[in-house]
Amino acid sequence: MGYQAAENRYENMKYRRSGKSGLLLPEISLGLWHNFGDKDSMATQKAILRRAFDLGVTHFDLANNYGPPYGSAEKNFGIHFARDFAKYRDELIISTKVGYDMWPGPYGEWGSRKYLLASLDQSLSRMGLDYVDIFYSHRYDPNTPLEETMGALATAVHSGKALYAGVSNYDAQQTRAAKEILASKGVTLLINQPRYSMFDRTAESSLFDTLGIEGVGSIVFSPLAQGLLTDRYLSGSIPKNSRASRNHFLKAQEISEEYRVHANALNQIAANRGQTLSQLALSWVLRQPTVTSALIGASSVKQLEQNLATLSSPKLSLEELKLIEPHAIHGLVLRR
């Protein structure tokens, strides 16, 4: 009889409006950057996706080159989608991106119209979809006129292959310019996807203000600093199968003595309010009114459930925010 989504799936999730658009996103969304490639268990992938949707996570975020190998997260998602989620298509927001290296030669990365539109067709074909909900320019390309990159996003929307346009890793000025060009082509910039966590507060310097003024939403990636803001590395050692043990995106040298001191202090603040460190980290990014959604990763159902339980925690008090501040500020310095 196959997968039937939980009937109470909308009871506990909260949804926020993306900027001034009509689109609501769950406060916590699930990204498929890691844990959905060809080396990752299909059974675990299936369990994570089903549990997420059962708990009200309506948004799954992908990119052309997620894997490894590149394209495999989209291909695997397509398998799960066809089996479990096709009948729920209108309840789902599925995004993909284009901008980083994907295929060899001059047309397989950055921001040309040639790359963006070919990549979108490839993504749709791998996922078995007629359209994505959000199509992103994954990074700003200093060597391609922004007019061309935004023109390709507008074409994607006008052709019906994407419902909304987004940008990722664009700073405040680039976002303003992108929004203006898209508007001239009759397309609204829905959202920006920046990195943001207690250990990377770059978005606070001017991006969030700009997004608020421009009415653009934000979905913040790596809110757990890829696992540094969880109990994974609190002892200072690197557990087997953790991201730091598996790939180069999280380097072993980041688990320094300095890191350990600050992460354990934050963990204590979390414990004092009955949370885990990952829950504190999520409460903290969600305290920002301009943040529409926190975009997490999870390598198990247990992690996913723990993270989603954040949404029943009380808001952070001013006093708690003050206690967090020195450790969060220090984290920023650490990661630069």
Ligand code: NDP
């Ligand atoms: P997180 O900061 O949420 O890190 C997720 C990782 O932390 C998990 O894979 C897991 O790693 C560990 N973890 C999560 N929850 C727990 C828990 N409760 N206890 C212990 N460990 C936990 O986010 P990601 O870095 O994965 O990024 C999330 C998404 O953001 C991506 O999938 C992608 O969609 C998007 N993204 C976008 C980028 C962009 O340029 N636009 C760049 C990067 C990400 P472990 O394997 O150790 O278990």
